[in-house]
Amino acid sequence: MKIVNTAASVMLALALSLTAAFCIAAAASNNGAPSLMSRADYLSESRAVAGNTRLALAACRAGTDTERSVCRAKAQADDRVARATLDARYRGTIEARERVRAVEARAAHSVSEARRLASPT
Numbered sequence: 515m516k517i518v519n520t521a522a523s524v525m526l527a528l529a530l531s532l533t534a535a536f537c538i539a540a541a542a543s544n545n546g547a548p549s550l551m552s553r554a555d556y557l558s559e560s561r562a563v564a565g566n567t568r569l570a571l572a573a574c575r576a577g578t579d580t581e582r583s584v585c586r587a588k589a590q591a592d593d594r595v596a597r598a599t600l601d602a603r604y605r606g607t608i609e610a611r612e613r614v615r616a617v618e619a620r621a622a623h624s625v626s627e628a629r630r631l632a633s634p635t
Contacts, residue, residue, distance in 0.1 A: 591621030
C-alpha cells in the first residue's frame with residue numbers, strides 16, 4: 515500500500531513540475547501585451563493616419579485666417595481621434611476604448627472652441 519501511495523505522489527509531483535515548467539516557458543515567450551493586430555499593420559495604418567493629417571492640414575491653407583484656424587483645429591482633432599482609435603484597435607483593452615471616448619470629447623471641445631474664437635461677436 516505504501517508503494518502505491520509513493521508512486522502516486524511521485525507522479526503527481528512530476529505532473530505539477532511539468533505544468534509549472536510549461537507555464538514559465540509560455541510566460542517567457544510572450545514578448546509583450548497581447549494585441550488585436552500585427553505590429554506591421556499598426557505601423558502601416560499609423561503612417562496612413564499621418565498622411566491623411568498632412569493632406570487635411572494642407573487643404574487648410576486656402577481661405578481666410580478664421581476659416582484656416584477652424585480647419586486646422588478640426589484636422590488636428592481628427593488626427594488625435596484617429597490615432598486613439600488605432601491604438602484601441604491595436605491594444606484591444608477597455609482602457610484604450612475609454613481613452614478614445616475621452617479624446618473624442620476633447621477633440622469636439624477644441625473644434626467648438628476654435629469656432630467660438632473665430633466667430634465675430
